[in-house]
Amino acid sequence: MLTLSHIADTHLGHRQYGLKQREDDMVSTVRAALDEMIEVRETDVILLPGDLFHSRDLRPKILHQIEKELEQVPDEIPVLVSRGNHDENLTPRDVTWLNYLHQRGQIVFLEAELQADPETAWFNPYNPNEPGHSAGFYDIDTEGLDGPVRVFGLQWRGAKTGQALQQVADGIQETNEMHGEPAWTVLLGHFGIEDEVPTLGGTVTHGELRNLKDVVDYLALGHIHKRYESGGWIYNPGSPEAHNTREGRPEWDHGYYSIELDAEESETGGDVAGFEVEHHPTKRRPYYRIEFDVTAYESPGDLEAAFQDHVRDEEAAITEYCSQDEFTANGEPRAPIIDLRFTGTLQFSRGDFRTDELAAWTEDTCDALYVQVNTGIRTANVQQLLSEIDEDEVFKDGKLNTTALENRVFETIANESIYADQADDVAEVLGNAHQMAQAEEAVEDIRDSVSSARQELFPELADDVVLDIEEDPFIDDEAAEEASDGTTDDEAEGETEEVMEQ
Structure with missing residues (x-):
């Protein structure tokens, strides 16, 4: 038996409405979800397909917070992460915070190499001794299976996602020929699918996923903040927190999945006989x-x-x-x-x-x-x-x-x-x-x-605006309380200026 947990779109660092409390909500919600995955679900692997952070330009305090949370994850539980549009745009920097966490061994950052060959994506195996800046796939050896559970990563590609998916399908097949067939395959991806969430649309059609289905057993998606599932192999858990009033509606499910693989009842004795997926709501702000x-x-x-x-x-x-x-x-x-x-x-x-x-x-x-x-x-x-x-x-x-x-x-x-x-x-x-x-x-x-x-046009309307000066990013919360002489966060936070209503 192998248990995986699938969460996405954590958006750590999002100070929604300019409120420090909402920034803290993002962290506490993820903390509660991770604790539940580890203590209750007894997860073996954590999957996070994109938007770990709300912005690629992180304040030091946010990076420090996520490092503290990742330190609570036992070493034997890998945290496999792909890149979302908030983690990095389509003109990536040489080194990102995902690369940084990968090199420190706190996550395994998975992405496809799409530039070398216009026909086929290239996936490098993860090597814990020489992790590099990222990896292409991660193998999980599981008792009772002839091959590993293999996890690939595809980074955010925007309008180029459809083209990238064909390259990925060919690349996965080529990787399996080179490194041996896996017993079960997961792909982390950050994109939407047409018609799955009405009015939101998406950049990918079901037709563009056809070839991918031949080589992927579980497509772990992020990007759309509402839970949806399709075809018995496509799963999107919804963001742990709602990030606007539309996402806060009761019909929008938010949470994470637990996936249990069944190897013991395999008829062939070496393949995954089946898997069960269950959705769990996250503790969040109503x-x-x-x-x-x-x-x-x-x-x-x-x-x-x-x-x-x-x-x-x-x-x-x-x-x-x-x-x-x-x-x-x-x-x-x-x-x-x-x-x-x-x-x-x-x-x-x-x-x-x-x-x-x-x-x-x-x-x-x-x-x-x-x-x-x-x-x-x-x-x-x-x-x-x-x-x-x-x-x-x-x-x-x-x-x-x-x-x-x-x-x-x-x-x-x-x-x-x-x-x-x-x-x-x-x-x-x-x-x-x-x-x-x-x-x-x-x-x-x-x-x-x-x-x-x-x-x-109306400079006089800005007279009462108080600048929201960030707290010292290097001071921890307890020290901040001692240094504040009793001033609350709400009192210290200035109001932010609203734009004109139309």
Whole structure:
């Protein structure tokens, strides 16, 4: 019997919403999962196909934390890791933190050599005496099997994944001919598959996996943060933590797999007779959605009173939801992240709709860690604009002039916002952001563009912003507490500036 554990997308170092507590959540969730794998599942091997880290540019403290966690894994349990898009982009550096951990013997970093031969990937065997910067495959000798359980790694390839998979299939076959046939084969990969998660899409089709299935028994995936399985050989466990409000929905499963190989009942006496896969939810921070329709309220006061009644009515449901086992810590519900969504048509000026004040009240009332506001509302003026807009203005030669329509909408939104004094400039900023989004530019670039424009147009709104100065990255948590003279993390953390709402 051999037991493997499959976890992915740990994103260590992700300080979500600028909160130190969320950065700590990423570590504590992984720690609890590793402890469970070792103590309860009695795992022999840990598989991690990509996004061990949230960024390739690590602060020293994050690297120190993961090294401490890996030190708790017994030496006889290998941690096999492939590279994800957050660990490294498609123009890799000569040495990454994965290379560093590999050379220190804390992980085995697996990747394919794809450049030497355009037809076939090359996989070097792992040599513990000369580990190098990485390896191509790792053999696990298992009692009762004629051959090893062989684990290969394929790094993130983005749009080139389909091409790489054919190279990998040929490379695995060539490797087996050279090093002997394995009893069972695993491939670590970091990519999505079409149709497995609706609306997310993917870079790989099932057709592109056809040749791979001939040489791989278990495809251990990461990248998509929702659990899914396909064909009895493709498994994606979902990230241990949710990383946005969509991922926090109840229908998104998060956790890890345990895989038990059965060698004892093999009819041939030397091959894997079968395997059983079980999914286990991870201990994590809960998300809870509150929706509120603003349509019925004629004034800010009426809306605020009705909203507060609505949230109070949700309190019992929030407590019950957060009391589920995966959301508790030491038997107590953990403070949730609230996904606060406003919908409908606003009957008064958008500038009088103070979502920040409603969010702060909700955070306090619900004992929430954080409240993420999402507004899907229209003002009455925007609604009227859409119903009365001049067709001659937005239609040219029978075709919709989307630019003219967008400009009118953005101007109306700007006039209905707290930025109405410079509505034309704000409308231009919104239009530019929309064009960047249509061009599929990076979210970070869009955010920085809007934030920079906001600072130029409204410098007075940045007066109360406090810079979030990182703690000393080399000081441990106990020493930090002693040196802080009682100041809490929440008090020391500055608020981060929000970009303009559209």
